[in-house]
Amino acid sequence: xxxxxxxxxxxxxxxxxxxxxxxxxxxxxxxxxxxxxxxxxxxxxxxxxxxxxxxxxxxxxxxxxxxxxxxxxxxxxxxxxxxxxxxxxxxxxxxxxxxxxxxxxxxxxxxxxxxxxxxxxxxxxxxxxxxxxxxxxxxxxxxxxxxxxxxxxxxxxxxxxxxxxxxxxxxxxxxxxxxxxxxxxxxxxxxxxxxxxxxxxxxxxxxxxxxxxxxxxxxxxxxxxxxxx
Amino acid sequence: xxxxxxxxxxxxxxxxxxxxxxxxxxxxxxxxxxxxxxxxxxxxxxxxxxxxxxxxxxxxxxxxxxxxxxxxxxxxxxxxxxxxxxxxxxxxxxxxxxxxxxxxxxxxxxxxxxxxxxxxxxxxxxxxxxxxxxxxxxxxxxxxxxxxxxxxxxxxxxxxxxxxxxxxxxxxxxxxxxxxxxxxxxxxxxxxxxxxxxxxxxxxxxxxxxxxxxxxxxxxxxxxxxxxxxxxxxxxxxxxxxxxxxxxxxxxxxxxxxxxxxxxxxxxxxxxxxxxxxxxxxxxxxxxxxxxxxxxxxxxxxxxxx
Numbered sequence: 001x002x003x004x005x006x007x008x009x010x011x012x013x014x015x016x017x018x019x020x021x022x023x024x025x026x027x028x029x030x031x032x033x034x035x036x037x038x039x040x041x042x043x044x045x046x047x048x049x050x051x052x053x054x055x056x057x058x059x060x061x062x063x064x065x066x067x068x069x070x071x072x073x074x075x076x077x078x079x080x081x082x083x084x085x086x087x088x089x090x091x092x093x094x095x096x097x098x099x100x101x102x103x104x105x106x107x108x109x110x111x112x113x114x115x116x117x118x119x120x121x122x123x124x125x126x127x128x129x130x131x132x133x134x135x136x137x138x139x140x141x142x143x144x145x146x147x148x149x150x151x152x153x154x155x156x157x158x159x160x161x162x163x164x165x166x167x168x169x170x171x172x173x174x175x176x177x178x179x180x181x182x183x184x185x186x187x188x189x190x191x192x193x194x195x196x197x198x199x200x201x202x203x204x205x206x207x208x209x210x211x212x213x214x215x216x217x218x219x220x221x222x223x224x225x226x227x228x229x
Numbered sequence: 230x231x232x233x234x235x236x237x238x239x240x241x242x243x244x245x246x247x248x249x250x251x252x253x254x255x256x257x258x259x260x261x262x263x264x265x266x267x268x269x270x271x272x273x274x275x276x277x278x279x280x281x282x283x284x285x286x287x288x289x290x291x292x293x294x295x296x297x298x299x300x301x302x303x304x305x306x307x308x309x310x311x312x313x314x315x316x317x318x319x320x321x322x323x324x325x326x327x328x329x330x331x332x333x334x335x336x337x338x339x340x341x342x343x344x345x346x347x348x349x350x351x352x353x354x355x356x357x358x359x360x361x362x363x364x365x366x367x368x369x370x371x372x373x374x375x376x377x378x379x380x381x382x383x384x385x386x387x388x389x390x391x392x393x394x395x396x397x398x399x400x401x402x403x404x405x406x407x408x409x410x411x412x413x414x415x416x417x418x419x420x421x422x423x424x425x426x427x428x429x430x431x432x433x434x435x436x437x438x439x440x441x442x443x444x445x446x447x448x449x450x451x452x453x454x455x456x457x458x459x460x461x462x463x464x465x466x467x468x469x470x471x472x473x474x475x476x477x478x479x480x481x482x483x484x485x486x487x488x489x490x491x492x493x494x495x496x497x498x499x500x501x502x503x504x505x506x507x508x509x510x511x512x513x514x515x516x517x518x519x520x521x522x523x524x525x526x527x528x529x530x531x532x533x534x535x
Contacts, residue, residue, distance in 0.1 A: 012534075053535045072446075072534060079444030089439050103443045108234055150443075165300065 001027040001158065001189045002048060007057035009043050017043040019213040020057070025206075027157075027190055030184040033193040033201045035210035041193035044210070045160045048191065049083055050074050062157060079107050082151030082188070084161035088143050090135035096122065096146050097131040103154045121149040125179060141172035145179065152183060159183065161192045165199065173199050239452070246456035247307050249429070250464070252397025260425050260461055264512060267421070272508050274407035274471055279498040280484075281400045292370065296357040296377055296435055297385040304383060307355035314357065314380075319365060319373050324358040331356060354384060385502040418465065422458050422519030429457065432526050441531050450525045462516020466509040473500060473508075475482050 002025040009018040018040045025031045033041040046052040049058050059066045062080070069077055090099050100121055104114045121127045125145040127138075135143050144164060151159055161180065165173035177192075177199060184190050194200055197199055200207060209217045232309045250257050294391050296314075300306055304327060311325045331353045361373055370388065377386045430437065437450055477497050 050533050051442070053533045054295045055535070059356075074533065075441075075446040076451075077444075078442065081444075083442055089435070089442070091436055091439065102440065105238075106440060106445045106449060108231075110231070111237070164499055224433055 001025055001029070001062060002191065003058075003060040004047070005043070005058040005060070007047065007054045007059060009040075009047065009052060010055045010141065017213055018047075018054075021210075021213070021215055022057075022145060023208055025189060025217060026137050027189050028184070028187050030181065030190045030192070030203070030205045032203070032205055033191060033210060034195060034197060034200055035216075036195060038212075039210040040213045041195070041210055042162055043213075045162050045191065045193055048158070048160050049081055050077060059107045069150065075106075079103065079154060080156055082154065082156035082159035084144070084147050084151045084159070084164045085168040086163035088135070088147035090143060090147055090150075091177070092134055092136045095132050095134055095220040096127060099135060099146060100150045100153050103150060107154060117153055118149075122146075124152070124183075125149045140168055141175060144168060144172075144176050148176070150182075152188070156163060156188065158189045158191075161190070163193055165194065165196060170199070174202070238313060242453045242456050246453055246460055249453075249457060250460045256425075257461075257464070260421065261464040261468050263421055264418050264461060264465025264515075265472055267417050268466060268469035268508050268512055269476075270409050270502055271411035272416055272469060273476060274403060274410055275504060275507070276473065276477065276498055276500075278400055278404045278407060279501075280496075281396075281403065283498055292361055292365075292388070293356075293372075294361070294374060294377060295387040296359055296380075296383055297387070298355045298357070299384045300352075300354045301380050302382045304355065307357070310380070311357055314359060314377075317376075319362050319369065319510070321360045321362050323360075326356040326358060328353045328355050338411040372418070382405060401439040418462070418512070418515035419519040420462050422516045424525040425453055425461065425525040426454050426458055426520045427527070430454065430523060437527070437533065441528075447525075447528050450528060451521065454520045454524045458516040458518075458520025460516070461514055461519075462512035462514070463509065465516065466512030469508050469512065470500065470505065474506075 004021050004023045007018055007021045010016045010018065021040070021044070023044075033044055035041055043052065047054055047066070048061060048098060050069065053067060061077075066077075068176075081148050091102075094102075098119055100118045101114050104117060107115070119131070122131055125148055127142060127145055127149065130138060130142065130146075135146060138146060144167075148161075148164075151161075156178070159180075164180070168176060173196065180190060180192060181203060207217070208215060298310070302422050305328070307325055311323045314320055314323045332345060336345050346529045357379065361370055365373070373386050375387050377383060440450055457531070477499065481497050488496070
């Protein structure tokens with residue numbers, strides 16, 4: 001589903017964020033990208049989202065070679081990718097409902113269908129009773145759940161999340177990760193970047209460990225007893 | 230996307246932009262006032278030129294040719310020539326002033342009466358007063374004059390062409406000045422709208438970035454700002470028309486008084502359909518273009534980086 005072939009990325013100013021990285025995430029898989037700050041986790045996700053293009057190598061998502069996508073083809077591609085950010089990037093001048101509806105408005109979905117799918121997504125993350133609230137009126141955990149609802153409302157084949165629990169306490173972090181797990185169980189391919197190793201270890205999913213722009217391991221960890229499901 | 234959804238999105242953007250304009254009344258007032266002033270100046274020059282052309286049209290007697298026939302030309306030949314000239318292209322009317330009528334008119338002046346009485350015969354020739362068509366420029370008038378001069382039995386053709394040339398040159402200069410002002414001030418409107426939209430973009434940077442990340446096309450992002458630019462242009466155009474209408478109303482009386490002192494019935498030309506369309510169309514075009522440039526420039530910074 002997602003394949004990196006000898007991908008290198010050098011930013012302006014000379015810093016090499018990724019160096020000959022080759023990774024593969026299968027369809028329907030939940031993979032965690034772990035590593036210290038500056039290891040290259042966010043760069044991997046930016047390359048998947050086509051926010052950045054690689055300096056060398058190929059990024060292939062759903063069989064499509066991203067370097068061959070023209071600027072005009074990027075919007076249609078991004079509409080098939082769900083994204084969750086550490087700072088959730090919600091619009092505070094709009095209601096929870098309007099935030100979740102935004103991807104559907106962008107893709108030209110009809111008003112009735114928008115209403116049905118937004119409420120289903122809000123229900124999925126337990127925020128149906130908060131649809132009229134602006135994000136600032138919600139707790140940190142609710143805000144992150146709202147951003148997940150926005151990411152999944154278009155029913156993307158791939159969901160990427162960059163430190164989605166970075167600003168949350170352990171209890172809320174576990175709640176969010178459990179939510180991701182539930183979404184993955186219905187077939188969404190997920191790549192989640194997190195430096196919270198203890199939290200990641202509670203889920204029996206593959207960890208891709210990055211260090212200094214290199215993949216240091218891509219191991220599958222057996223789910224420990226008592227881990228969240 | 231279905232046509233219904235497409236139309237609904239445009240209607241939402243159109244009304245949303247109007248809402249954004251109305252939510253900041255002071256800022257909007259200042260912006261549309263500057264646009265209005267910039268659009269009013271070339272439009273005012275155009276009104277001046279149209280009035281000048283109309284005035285030139287009113288002073289048609291100044292453009293009349295005096296065609297003096299050979300002294301020996303019989304009256305019947307003069308009448309025949311007048312009929313012949315009336316059929317020519319570019320001639321509005323021909324009036325025959327016979328030698329007798331001319332000497333009688335001259336004799337009414339006491340200064341000339343005694344001198345004429347001392348003469349044994351009438352020294353004046355028959356004269357044709359030829360009025361050219363109103364839309365002729367100085368070059369066409371010159372050609373007409375040459376043609377008349379070559380007509381058999383014509384002795385002399387007189388026209389104060391230099392005066393006409395000066396008037397037309399002055400009007401041409403003003404018209405050219407109007408075009409230059411329109412281009413320069415149109416550019417200024419473009420910059421004003423572009424800068425206003427740029428400030429609006431800055432307050433909505435996060436919204437634009439999020440929309441792009443969620444798969445919005447440039448067209449989707451650009452559309453509300455284009456409508457905003459169109460509203461600014463439309464309101465600026467209306468302000469320009471208001472400025473023009475007030476200016477014409479204020480200057481109308483003094484211009485008519487001044488013209489009356491010179492024996493003319495000159496009046497400032499009102500706002501015709503062409504001026505209305507040009508001011509409103511110019512405002513809309515500049516508003517749209519300014520917004521397009523501002524958003525496109527911002528979007529270019531959001532492209533994926535290699």
